[in-house]
Amino acid sequence: MPEGGHLPPLRKDKKTKYLRRQQEVLDAAAAVIARKGYHGASTTDIAGELGVAQPSLYYYFASKDEALEEICRIGTAGYLERLQAIMDGTGATRNKIRDAIRAHIEPVRTIPNYVKSFQRERRYLPSERRHELGRLIGEYDKLFRLLLECGVSAGDLKPDLDCELAAFMLITQCNAAQYCVGDDVSLDRTSTAIADVFLTGAEL
Amino acid sequence: MPEGGHLPPLRKDKKTKYLRRQQEVLDAAAAVIARKGYHGASTTDIAGELGVAQPSLYYYFASKDEALEEICRIGTAGYLERLQAIMDGTGATRNKIRDAIRAHIEPVRTIPNYVKSFQRERRYLPSERRHELGRLIGEYDKLFRLLLECGVSAGDLKPDLDCELAAFMLITQCNAAQYCVGDDVSLDRTSTAIADVFLTGAEL
DNA sequence: TTAGAATTCTATAGATTTATTGAAAATATA
DNA sequence: TATATTTTCAATAAATCTATAGAATTCTAA
Numbered sequence: 001m002p003e004g005g006h007l008p009p010l011r012k013d014k015k016t017k018y019l020r021r022q023q024e025v026l027d028a029a030a031a032v033i034a035r036k037g038y039h040g041a042s043t044t045d046i047a048g049e050l051g052v053a054q055p056s057l058y059y060y061f062a063s064k065d066e067a068l069e070e071i072c073r074i075g076t077a078g079y080l081e082r083l084q085a086i087m088d089g090t091g092a093t094r095n096k097i098r099d100a101i102r103a104h105i106e107p108v109r110t111i112p113n114y115v116k117s118f119q120r121e122r123r124y125l126p127s128e129r130r131h132e133l134g135r136l137i138g139e140y141d142k143l144f145r146l147l148l149e150c151g152v153s154a155g156d157l158k159p160d161l162d163c164e165l166a167a168f169m170l171i172t173q174c175n176a177a178q179y180c181v182g183d184d185v186s187l188d189r190t191s192t193a194i195a196d197v198f199l200t201g202a203e204l
Numbered sequence: 205m206p207e208g209g210h211l212p213p214l215r216k217d218k219k220t221k222y223l224r225r226q227q228e229v230l231d232a233a234a235a236v237i238a239r240k241g242y243h244g245a246s247t248t249d250i251a252g253e254l255g256v257a258q259p260s261l262y263y264y265f266a267s268k269d270e271a272l273e274e275i276c277r278i279g280t281a282g283y284l285e286r287l288q289a290i291m292d293g294t295g296a297t298r299n300k301i302r303d304a305i306r307a308h309i310e311p312v313r314t315i316p317n318y319v320k321s322f323q324r325e326r327r328y329l330p331s332e333r334r335h336e337l338g339r340l341i342g343e344y345d346k347l348f349r350l351l352l353e354c355g356v357s358a359g360d361l362k363p364d365l366d367c368e369l370a371a372f373m374l375i376t377q378c379n380a381a382q383y384c385v386g387d388d389v390s391l392d393r394t395s396t397a398i399a400d401v402f403l404t405g406a407e408l
Numbered sequence: 409t410t411a412g413a414a415t416t417c418t419a420t421a422g423a424t425t426t427a428t429t430g431a432a433a434a435t436a437t438a
Numbered sequence: 439t440a441t442a443t444t445t446t447c448a449a450t451a452a453a454t455c456t457a458t459a460g461a462a463t464t465c466t467a468a
Contacts, residue, residue: 018445037243038241038243039242039244040242040243044424052446055427055428055447056445058426058428059444120324161406165398168384168386169380176372176373190369193369197365197373198401198405198406200405200407201404202361204360248455256417258456263414268457412467413464413466417461418461419458419460419461420459423457424453424454424455425455426454428452430449431446431449432448433446434444434445435444435445436441436442436444437440437441438441
């Protein structure tokens with residue numbers, strides 16, 4: 001058994017196979033945790049999802065905590081970089097906001113179990129990792145807020161806009177986009193609808 | 205011990221004292237469950253919050269499930285009625301929307317532990333009660349959507365507004381209002397800010 | 409002050425959980 | 439095929455959880 005349970009075996013050409021299986025285990029864990037919550041999802045449940053015995057999981061992860069850490073890492077990967085890239089662009093404020101909304105919602109749709117587990121279960125992480133994630137989220141919130149503040153400075157958005165609150169509410173709406181139940185809930189239509197209301201309002 | 209653990213004693217004048225204590229137990233349970241989640245909150249944790257021994261709780265509730273049911277009942281009480289009353293009023297659409305937002309956020313601020321426990325932990329209810337709550341939420345969503353649709357019909361809101369999505373996103377923002385962290389996060393200011401952006405948008 | 413009612417406690421049963429150990433099975437390699 | 443490596447499993451330890459039973463305590467009222 002690999003040291004610590006989560007370290008891969010030694011032969012280098014076998015690593016990829018090990019890592020592929022580890023990914024499958026992680027997918028199963030994310031699915032069960034998204035469905036039943038971290039404490040509601042037993043390791044027996046996760047093993048059942050995979051069709052293996054419960055101790056087999058420990059060949060790939062040292063602990064349930066560690067699996068949640070990895071799930072959260074995947075669920076948050078790239079967010080900051082994508083938003084930064086959008087802000088570095090040259091388009092109009094409204095298009096940057098549209099792009100930011102779209103970029104945020106995309107993983108919510110493509111890897112919903114990872115994002116959902118991150119959103120709802122990250123508070124059960126060990127404190128060090130939890131605080132680390134908190135800092136990352138704080139940076140993202142700040143960057144999103146900066147996007148709006150730049151729009152205000154440029155004269156594209158209302159000068160009295162509460163950018164902190166507005167950024168928070170936009171992020172909240174993007175996170176909730178996975179729970180939409182309407183007729184056409186495609187990524188495109190959902191992100192466009194959120195952006196439209198945010199930019200131009202609902203009133204005539 | 206009262207039959208079933210949760211039924212009050214017989215002498216009628218003692219009932220109020222029993223019910224008061226039951227409320228204290230419920231407050232403690234709501235606080236711990238809001239903080240640690242339903243499965244993360246052990247009955248020992250809840251008893252510790254009250255400073256009593258763990259089995260003492262069972263004098264007031266037959267089970268942990270039952271306590272969660274009661275917490276969810278309190279956390280959702282009055283929502284439908286308040287929204288209905290607002291819709292029955294005669295004011296302009298924009299003011300009804302403002303009132304609806306304000307009314308939704310108020311319990312989020314006044315009884316946060318109950319609302320938070322309801323929002324995040326209701327999925328762990330026994331299935332019958334969970335579906336019952338689901339129907340209640342569905343009615344509320346539908347009523348909120350109707351409010352917007354009436355606005356569209358009256359010519360107060362844009363004819364192409366996606367009322368289902370917009371209602372869902374408004375409710376989502378109200379529910380998230382408990383997590384605001386800005387300078388002035390009063391009920392008034394938060395609800396006004398949400399309504400302003402929704403009605404008139406962020407763009408100049 | 410004492411009898412009865414109401415409330416809380418100690419002790420514990422019984423189920424479930426995470427994680428470990430060492431053996432068995434499966435797979436790859438020579 | 440035989441050997442070594444990788445992967446999985448059965449068995450189980452140890453901790454924790456919900457809930458119960460019955461005793462002890464506290465409160466109330468005559």
